[in-house]
Every structure is written in C-alpha cells, then in structure tokens.
Amino acid sequence: MTDIAMIEAARVRLAGHVRRTPLLSSPFLDEIAGRRIFVKPECLQHTGSFKFRGAWSAISALPTEVRAKGVIAFSSGNHAQGVALAARMHGIPSVIVMPSDAPRIKIENTRAYGAEVVLYDRANEDRDAIGERLSRERGLTLIKPFDEPLVIAGQGTTGLEIAEQAKEEGIGKADVLVPTGGGGFISGVALALEAKAPQFRVHPCEPQDFDDVTRSLASGKIERNAAQSGSLCDAIITPQPGDITFPIMSRLCGPGLVVTEDEALHAVALAFSRLKIVVEPGGAVALAAALFHGETLGDTVIAVCSGGNIDVDVFRLALDKFPT
Amino acid sequence: MTDIAMIEAARVRLAGHVRRTPLLSSPFLDEIAGRRIFVKPECLQHTGSFKFRGAWSAISALPTEVRAKGVIAFSSGNHAQGVALAARMHGIPSVIVMPSDAPRIKIENTRAYGAEVVLYDRANEDRDAIGERLSRERGLTLIKPFDEPLVIAGQGTTGLEIAEQAKEEGIGKADVLVPTGGGGFISGVALALEAKAPQFRVHPCEPQDFDDVTRSLASGKIERNAAQSGSLCDAIITPQPGDITFPIMSRLCGPGLVVTEDEALHAVALAFSRLKIVVEPGGAVALAAALFHGETLGDTVIAVCSGGNIDVDVFRLALDKFPT
Numbered sequence: 242m243t244d245i246a247m248i249e250a251a252r253v254r255l256a257g258h259v260r261r262t263p264l265l266s267s268p269f270l271d272e273i274a275g276r277r278i279f280v281k282p283e284c285l286q287h288t289g290s291f292k293f294r295g296a297w298s299a300i301s302a303l304p305t306e307v308r309a310k311g312v313i314a315f316s317s318g319n320h321a322q323g324v325a326l327a328a329r330m331h332g333i334p335s336v337i338v339m340p341s342d343a344p345r346i347k348i349e350n351t352r353a354y355g356a357e358v359v360l361y362d363r364a365n366e367d368r369d370a371i372g373e374r375l376s377r378e379r380g381l382t383l384i385k386p387f388d389e390p391l392v393i394a395g396q397g398t399t400g401l402e403i404a405e406q407a408k409e410e411g412i413g414k415a416d417v418l419v420p421t422g423g424g425g426f427i428s429g430v431a432l433a434l435e436a437k438a439p440q441f442r443v444h445p446c447e448p449q450d451f452d453d454v455t456r457s458l459a460s461g462k463i464e465r466n467a468a469q470s471g472s473l474c475d476a477i478i479t480p481q482p483g484d485i486t487f488p489i490m491s492r493l494c495g496p497g498l499v500v501t502e503d504e505a506l507h508a509v510a511l512a513f514s515r516l517k518i519v520v521e522p523g524g525a526v527a528l529a530a531a532l533f534h535g536e537t538l539g540d541t542v543i544a545v546c547s548g549g550n551i552d553v554d555v556f557r558l559a560l561d562k563f564p565t
Numbered sequence: 566m567t568d569i570a571m572i573e574a575a576r577v578r579l580a581g582h583v584r585r586t587p588l589l590s591s592p593f594l595d596e597i598a599g600r601r602i603f604v605k606p607e608c609l610q611h612t613g614s615f616k617f618r619g620a621w622s623a624i625s626a627l628p629t630e631v632r633a634k635g636v637i638a639f640s641s642g643n644h645a646q647g648v649a650l651a652a653r654m655h656g657i658p659s660v661i662v663m664p665s666d667a668p669r670i671k672i673e674n675t676r677a678y679g680a681e682v683v684l685y686d687r688a689n690e691d692r693d694a695i696g697e698r699l700s701r702e703r704g705l706t707l708i709k710p711f712d713e714p715l716v717i718a719g720q721g722t723t724g725l726e727i728a729e730q731a732k733e734e735g736i737g738k739a740d741v742l743v744p745t746g747g748g749g750f751i752s753g754v755a756l757a758l759e760a761k762a763p764q765f766r767v768h769p770c771e772p773q774d775f776d777d778v779t780r781s782l783a784s785g786k787i788e789r790n791a792a793q794s795g796s797l798c799d800a801i802i803t804p805q806p807g808d809i810t811f812p813i814m815s816r817l818c819g820p821g822l823v824v825t826e827d828e829a830l831h832a833v834a835l836a837f838s839r840l841k842i843v844v845e846p847g848g849a850v851a852l853a854a855a856l857f858h859g860e861t862l863g864d865t866v867i868a869v870c871s872g873g874n875i876d877v878d879v880f881r882l883a884l885d886k887f888p889t
Binding site: 257260261262263265268269272282284285289326353354409513514516517518519520549553556557560564565 | 581584585586587589592593596606608609613650677678733837838840841842843844873877880881884888889
C-alpha cells in the first residue's frame, strides 16, 4: 500500500526526469473566485499530463531484467503517452493496447513517443485477452493506470511539490482541488499532503453526470457512473473509484466538487487568457470548481490542472463560448 | 552599467516575487528542428511576460521615499502590465501613459493590475511632455522599458535561471535564442550567461522587416527599422537598438536570426500543441528560429518564449493556418 515513504522513494527515482511544474496565479482569477487561487499546471509535465509521473515511478521500480522485457498498458489517452515516453526514456519497449476507433492523433502521438500500438475492435475483441496473450508471449509487465501503489506513489510527488511551493508562497492553509477519474492522482497527492501539509484539505473534482467519486465519498461505498462516455472531460471518465484508491480517498479526501461541462470549458478559456497555459476540459475541472463553486472553500485554493492534451476543435469551442 | 553583480543583486530583490519558469521540451519539436530544443517560457511569468522582472528590479531598487511617490511608464503592451503589477505589489501608485487607440483589452488589463491609465492622442499630443508634467507634479519616477541598467539587471535573472537549469539538464553547450526588441532582455541574459555559462552563444531573434538589431550587429552601427508598426509581432517592435543595449549586444551576441510572420505563427501553434503554453507571435520568434532556421546552430538550442499576451483572434489564426 502506498505511503509517504513510497512517495519519497518515487521522488528519488523521478529526480532529473520529471519536471517540477511551477505554481501559477493571476489577480484576474482571484477576482472571479473571490479568493486566492493558485494553479499547479501538470499540463506542462512531459507528455502533457501528470500520468508521466506514475508511469516513470512504476517502470523505474521494476527489477532490471523484468523491465528490460518491456511494459504494456491499456489506454487511449494520457496514460498511454506517459507510459510510452517513460519506457522510451528507459530504453525499453512498450506496447499500448488501444481501441481501433481512438482518435488518430492520440494513436499517432503514442507511436511517436516510441510505443508499439496494438489496435483492437471494441465490438468483437476482448482487450484483456489481447493484453494477457501479449504479456505472456513477450514477458511484458502491465502498468495499470491508477489502481497500482507505485503509480499512486509517483503521482503523489506532485503533492510533495505542492507542499513545498505552498510553503514558499507563505500559504498556511488551503483547499487542494484535484481532477479525479479513478482516483490514483488524488490519492497520491492526499497521502503526500497528509504527511507534509496536514492542514490542507483535498477535494476531488468531477464533471456532472460522471461524479462517481463524489457520490461514493458521500455514500461511503463505491458508486458507478451510469454513462461511460459522452463527455468532453474524457480524460477523467472512469466507471467507478478504484479498489485501492477508494479507501485512501475515503480517509483523506472530500467532499467532492462537481462542475458542468460549460464551466470546465470556461476554465479552459480563462487558463488560456490569464495563465497562458493549455488545459483540456477534464484537466480544468478543479480550476472550474475553484472559480465557480468556491462557496464551501476557504480563502486559499490550490487547483491542479492535470492535463493539456486537448483537441484543437474543443479548444476553439472554449474560446468561442467564453471570450475573455 | 549593468554587470553580473547587479544581476545577482536584482535576483535577491526578486526572490519570492518572481516565478522561476521551468525549462520545457518535446520530442516532437526536436524532430522538426533536427536538434534538441529547450524552451524557457517567460509567458508563464507574472503578467504574461519577462517584463515583470525588469519592472520589479527597477521599482524595488528605488529609495523608499522616492518609491512611495510612485512610478510612471510609457507603454501600450507588456511593459505597462509589468510595471502596473510590480507597483501594486509594492503598494505604490503607478501611471501608465498609453495612446488612446491602444487595444481596449490592454488598457483594461493595465487598469486591472492597479495602474492609473492616462490616454493621449497620438496625432495631437506629445507623449513625453505629458509624462514630464505628471512626473514633475507628482514626483513619479520614470521606468524605461529597456535602456535602463536596473531593468536590464532584472531581466538578466532569466539568464541566471537558464544557466542553472541547463546545468541540471546536463547541457554543456548551447545556442540561446531570445526575442529582441530594444535589446534589454537579451542584454541581461547575455551578461548573466557571460558569467555563468560562457560557452553559450546568445542570438537575437526578430521578425522580417523589423530586424534592426540583426542588421545593427552585422554592420557594427545602430540601424533603424523602416516601419514602426504593421507586424503581428508587435511586442518586440522598436525603432532601433538602445544606446545602452547596443554595446552589450555588440560585445556578447549574434549573429541575429530573422523569421517570417508565418513562421512565428507556426511556432505559436506548435507551442500550443506540443508544450501546452500560450505564446504571442513576438514572443515566439526565438522558437520559430530554432525550429525553422537552425542550420547555423549547434545541436542544442534554448529558445526563450518571452511573452504570451496574444489576442484571441491572432491565436485562432495561428491554429487555423498551422494545424498540428
């Protein structure tokens, strides 16, 4: 199980390979929110999302001979790119299993980061069976996207940085808002902050209709989303909280904050004009919550922008809908 | 005259107030350029440009009683915003003299950062006379945009960070490319690197038809631009190199690199898709030079992206023209 020692060990393995993203702010955002907002832009991380931290952590912890055979992951999104680049930087092969109807740009990017992309037909093929066969034949190690202690530990290094940067800024107390899908990222961040800034409160942020974590924390048991797709916040859509992450979140996080898709797009537009960063809608839900749902929060909020891999058409939509 | 001691003193005054921007990179950009490219994104600095460093440096160095009376600047762009916010953070008044036909958004932003904006009619009023009268009446100190040793020293702190970050990345030798208008920024960076990374070579980058610095360095004397406006790279358009900056650039910088407006827009689009940062065309000329004019450069380039205050229509134009 992930603990602060694992997160600190991950940080040692990540040193020199992972970017320390800065802490950004803008008086314009503070004014909209009616409170101080700081933004931790993990969209500036390698491959454009925090996923690279977890991928590096898991791959770098493998025994040398096991690692040399390569890794495999199932993902059509940010996890795919994170694993692909982390594997390439380790000089090992990676296989990413993606649905054949995944956006072409994501397939191309994953290949460009050095992965072998294996496509499967969602309707007629069993993803897990394909993965198991490849793993067996080639000795590949599966890197899970969130329900994996080493991945959580790697992503938790973001929390260590937040604690340090908050101290540098003189922030004594804060609500820390994290875009949440399966819960790996927020679990790591919450464990790091429990140790390093226990006075901070960590909240998952989700889009409307995909608020499984918020509902699960409220009810005390794992709740599922009715739909599995159909959101512009695709990067953080998962069926339900993870078995490993849910107990961590139950102990350390909440309550959750839920934003509309339009609020997420508005946050994308404001991040463009006021922070000069590119954020995808799923990565912007925490900033959206800080801007538009701060009533229950204290006077200082740290919002993580978790990723920036946005389709240009969606970005245009955000700028059109919310001129700033 | 600015020297490394002044830059290091500026850094002490800037500590805790100015962001240490990270060093970014992308394998996709390296592939286009055929060499390693690192990007120093000063667009992520307070107010969206490096100008804040110089403004903070100059204001923080004033004697307390002089500073308390306030500062004044002439600018319709990034310098205006940098001076306005640095003054507000010092708790002192600022007056920014802007042409009445400046873009409304820039006027509004400058006011929102706390400045009193005084508008003048370009055709019928004398900017300098207005400034002199206000300074005399209120005891305001003029903060010049580039031909001022304290401003150059503050902007030179970017160079100290580049030297440190390059060392962390294991970069032994590099060409450092800097978007250049009047030459204050590049002069500070070059002075810092002369002391901290003397094996680095610093090159000014400019847009076609506004390449006064490149031509001045080639001819050995100050050359002027024929036109004073009409470029999307407005942030770095000045009539000619400064009297203080030209000797520094002559000694430490060159040759200059010149890019087309379309190349700058292409760099804006690639910074969006590959680095997740928002850069204005003038701020993107160094990245454009690294990407498209690297023939004369070594195998490692550090390109400074100097600002991100781009009109949304110009940003849309870049994305439309250069799908990535």
